[in-house]
Structures are given as structure tokens and as C-alpha cells.
Amino acid sequence: MPHRNKKQRAESSSLDLASAQTNERSGFCKIPEELTLEILSYFPSVGPLTSHHKSSKESSKWDPDPILPRYYLDRPNALRALSQTCSAYRSIFLPILWDRLEVCVRAATTTEQFFRHAGLTMIRKCDGLRKNKELASMVKRVHVILTRYKTDIVLKSFTDCLQDLPNLHTIHILHAHTQMTTVIKDAFENVTLPTVRTLIIPGYCHEVLKSCPETRSIRCIRDNGSKLVTVIKSFCKKAEELRGFDFVSNPALAKRMVSAAPNLRILEVPLEPSDGVMTHLKGIKQLSTIDILWRKDDPPTLDNPAVVETIKKLRPILLASPSSEKKYMHLCHRECDRLGGQVTYLDVDLN
Numbered sequence: 001m002p003h004r005n006k007k008q009r010a011e012s013s014s015l016d017l018a019s020a021q022t023n024e025r026s027g028f029c030k031i032p033e034e035l036t037l038e039i040l041s042y043f044p045s046v047g048p049l050t051s052h053h054k055s056s057k058e059s060s061k062w063d064p065d066p067i068l069p070r071y072y073l074d075r076p077n078a079l080r081a082l083s084q085t086c087s088a089y090r091s092i093f094l095p096i097l098w099d100r101l102e103v104c105v106r107a108a109t110t111t112e113q114f115f116r117h118a119g120l121t122m123i124r125k126c127d128g129l130r131k132n133k134e135l136a137s138m139v140k141r142v143h144v145i146l147t148r149y150k151t152d153i154v155l156k157s158f159t160d161c162l163q164d165l166p167n168l169h170t171i172h173i174l175h176a177h178t179q180m181t182t183v184i185k186d187a188f189e190n191v192t193l194p195t196v197r198t199l200i201i202p203g204y205c206h207e208v209l210k211s212c213p214e215t216r217s218i219r220c221i222r223d224n225g226s227k228l229v230t231v232i233k234s235f236c237k238k239a240e241e242l243r244g245f246d247f248v249s250n251p252a253l254a255k256r257m258v259s260a261a262p263n264l265r266i267l268e269v270p271l272e273p274s275d276g277v278m279t280h281l282k283g284i285k286q287l288s289t290i291d292i293l294w295r296k297d298d299p300p301t302l303d304n305p306a307v308v309e310t311i312k313k314l315r316p317i318l319l320a321s322p323s324s325e326k327k328y329m330h331l332c333h334r335e336c337d338r339l340g341g342q343v344t345y346l347d348v349d350l351n
Contacts, residue, residue, distance in 0.1 A: 028082070028089065028092055028093075029088050029089075029092065036092070037096075040075065040078075040079070040096070043074050043075035043078065044071050044072050044074060044075065044339075044340060045072075045075055045340065046068065046072055046100070046102055046104060046105075046143045046172075046340075047340060047341070048170070048172060048198075048200055048219075048341075049334065049335070049336045049340065049341025049342065049343060050068065050143070050172075050174065050336070050338070050340050050341055051174060051221070051336035051338065051341060052065075052066040052067060052068060052104070052145065052174050052175050052338065065106075065114045066114075066145055066174070066175035067104060067105065067106050067114040067117075067118060067145060067175075068104050068105045068106065068174075068338060069105070069106060069338060070105065070106050070107075070108055072102075072104075072105045073105055073108055076097060076102070079093050079094075079096055079097035080097055083097055094135075094138070095138050098135045098138040098139055099138060099139065099140055099141065100139065100140065100141040100142065100143060101125060101126075101129070101139050101141070101142045101143070101144070101161075101165075102143045102144070103118055103121050103122045103125060103143075103144040103145065104118070104143050104144055104145045104174050104175075114147075115147035115148070115149040116149055118144075118145050118147055118149065119147060119149035119150055119153075119154045122144065122154050122157060122158055123153065123154060123157045125161075126157040126158055126160065126161035127157055127161075129161050129164065129165070130160060130161055130164050133164075136161075136164050136165055136166070137165075137166055137167055138167070139165045139167065139168060140167050140168060140169050140170065141168075141169070141170040141172065142162070142165075142168065142170065142171045142172065143172045143174060144158070144172070144173055144174070145173070145174050145175040145176070146158075146173060146175070146176040146177065146180060146184070146205075147175075147176075147177060148177050148179070148180060148183075151180065151183045151187070152183075155183060155184070155186075155187035156187060158187070159187050159188055159191050162191070162193055163191060163192075163193065165195075166195065167195065168193065168195050168196060169195055169196060169197045169198060170196070170197070170198040170199075170200070171193075171196055171198070171199050171200070171201070171208065171212070172200040172201075173200070173201045173202065173205055173208065174221075175202075176201075176202055176204070176205050178204060180204075181204050181207065184205060184207045184208065185207040188207050188208055188210065188211045191211045192211055192213070193211050193212050194213065194214050195214070196212040196214065196215055197214060197215060197216045197217065198215070198216070198217040198218075198219075199212060199215050199217070199218050199219070200219045200221060201218075201219075201220070201221065201228075202220070202221055202222035202223055203220045203222060203223025203224060203225045203226065203227050203228050204222075204223055204227060206227040206228050206230065206231045207231075209228060209231045209232070209235065209236060210231050210235050212236070213235050213236060213238075214238060215236050215238070215239060216238060216239060216240045216241060217239075217240065217241040217243075217266075218232070218236070218239055218241070218242055218243070219242075219243040219244045220243070220244035220245050220246075221244055221336070224245065224246040224247070224250070224253065225242075225244060225245035225246060225247075225253070225257075226253055226256075228245070229245070229253065229256050229257050229260050230256075230260075232257075232260040232261055233256070233259065233260035233261075236261075237261070237262065237263065238263055239260075239261045239263065239264065240261075240263050240264060240265045240266060240286075241264075241265065241266040241267075242257065242261065242264060242266075242267055242268065243268035243291070244268065245257060245268070246270060247270070247273070247277055248270035248271070248272065248273050248274065248277065249273075249274045249277070250277070251274060251276030251277050251279070251280060254273075254276075254277040254280040254281065255280040257280075258280050258281065258283045258284055259283075262285070262286075263286055264284050264286060264287065265286050265287065265288050265289065265323070265325070266288070266289040266290075266291070267281075267284065267287065267289070267290055267291070268290075268291045268292075268293050268332065269281070269290055269291070269292055269293065269310075269314065270292075270293050270295070271292060271293060271294060271295065271306055271307065271310055272306050272309065272310055273310070273313070273314075278313050278314075278317065281314075281317050282317050282320070284321065285321070285322050285323070286321070286322075286323045287317075287318060287321040287323055288318075288321065288323045288325035288326065288327055288328065289327070289328045289329070289330075290314055290317075290318050290328075290329045290330075291329075291330045291331075291332040291345070292307065292310055292311070292314065292329070292330065292331050292332060292348075293332050293333075293334065294307070294331055294332060294333040299333070299344075300331045300332075300333040300344060300346055301346075302331060302346055302348065307331060311329070311348055314329065315329065315348075315350060318350065319350060327350055328347075328350075329347075329348035329350055330345040330346060330347055330348060331345070331346040331348060332344070332345055
């Protein structure tokens, strides 16, 4: 590109300013923020229910790698283009683009191995955020996969970055290799993330939880959650919501969970918990909401015999809770998949 002289640069700046002033009075600048977000919602978007696993309804053509398809790049690509249009659009779309740090999507145009791409992307984005405090302050959510690619470099860059995100409140680890427990422990040692309130992680990523003492909501997306309970007891006494813990026939885990989280208010309970489990659930002093988890492929229904029996067991426990909050019970069907996932709630009558 030929070098522009001072006059050409001034003319270009004048045109940019005129474009920004025009856009301030039209287009996205004139419509409500809610409508802008509604338009953006039609793009595939990584959220708390997004999983690298395919559901039974998805095509068998999905690749087996624990990384999301390329179409998840459409939303950030559109936001990036809009944010570069003019200063008026930048003020709208740049905060939306950098509301989340995403390292969980396959490379756009190459056949690069997913773990190498994820590792290099993590380093590039994390190092970039550490150098740009304005963008770092915009990040509120993190959606990542952790692989064994150069863990000493990648995880160091990741943890350094997390500590430089002043408004971070949610960490979602869609995938981590099962043999990464030790390297994750080493990487998160002496790391404290006091702003994090929500963790969505595999059970064997419990070392991450140690670094988030102010966490209120914890969802276990793989494993039974036993290791997370151990960490909650010692490091996360403020936990109020637990989901994904598989204690349906494990009274010992249920007992440990109740003891570990004295401030527990919201609990997701698997269908048909054993009588031994029910005994320990009576000890939850702050209980105000129970979500009964429906894991079947068929749509949830309140007249299912197993649901009826579970409600019959749980209703008196919830109503007897000493909590002064209003009590709620739902039948919850949560489907987590590469299409973004969805959750359905059916209200249960407590009368």
C-alpha cells in the first residue's frame, strides 16, 4: 500500500468522522439494545449449555474432536466487522464481541490439528488481552477447551490472563483431557479469581475451583462431582447452587455435599434418588429450589411414574426447609450439545 501524505490522512480522518456522525443518527444506533441483541441471537453462540458432545438428534457427520464446528465463528466475525465500521458502531459492538473469551472453535480455513489450534489461539488471545486493558475489562465470560498441547506455556498464559480480567464472572471449560489434573493443579497454584461466581467444569478440573473462592453456582459436566465436593468443603463455603452432581444412588456423596455447602439454596436432583440420599437432603437448611433432572430423550412430562414418585419424595423435604425464601420445584430437561443446547422447565405444584 502506498504511503499516504498528511493531506490524504486528514481527508481520510474527515471521512471517518463524517461516517461515524451519520451512523450515530441511523442504523443500529437508532434501535433499542434489546433488538440488536435479538438480531445477534440468530447467530450460533457459545453459551453455558454448549457442549462439544453431539446429542442423539444430531447428524452422525459431526467430527469426534472435542472442539466446536466452524460456524460458531460467524457471530464474532460479524461483530468484529461491525465494530470496525466506524467509531459509533465500535462503541456498540466491541463490548459485545469481547464480552466473552472463546477458545473452543475449530480453525476457520485450515486443517490444523484441533489441539494445536486451541493452544496457539489461547496464547494469542490471552497475551493480547493482557496488553489491552480496555478489552480485558470487557470480558465477563470464558469458554475454553484445555488440551495437552504445550501445557506449560498455554496454561501459564491462560491463568495470567484470567487474573487480569477485572469483570470476569463465569468460567466454562467445555473439555479438558482426563490426564491433565496435575498440570492444571500446577498452573492454578497461587492463582485467585475473586470475581468468578459461576463455574461450569468437568469434575476432574477441581483444581480450578480452588482458585474461585467466591463461586456461587457450580455445574459438573463430566464425572460424578466427588472431587468438586471436596474442594467446596475447604475453599467454597459460599456455594449456593449445585448442578450435575451424580448422587442418585450414592448416599455418601449426598451426605458430603450437604455438609460441604452450608449455604446451598438451589439443588439439581437426579430422577429417582435412593432413600439413603433422601435422608441426607433433609439436612439442607437453606434449600429453596429443587430442579429434578430429566435425562431421557423423550420430552419431560409430570405424569411419568418415576417423576410422580420423585416429586412425592422431594416435596415434603422442600416444604420443611427452614429457608424463608419462596419454594420452587421444577422438572428440568437440560440438553447440552454442539447446537448450543436448551433447557426446559416444568413447574411442579407444591400445594
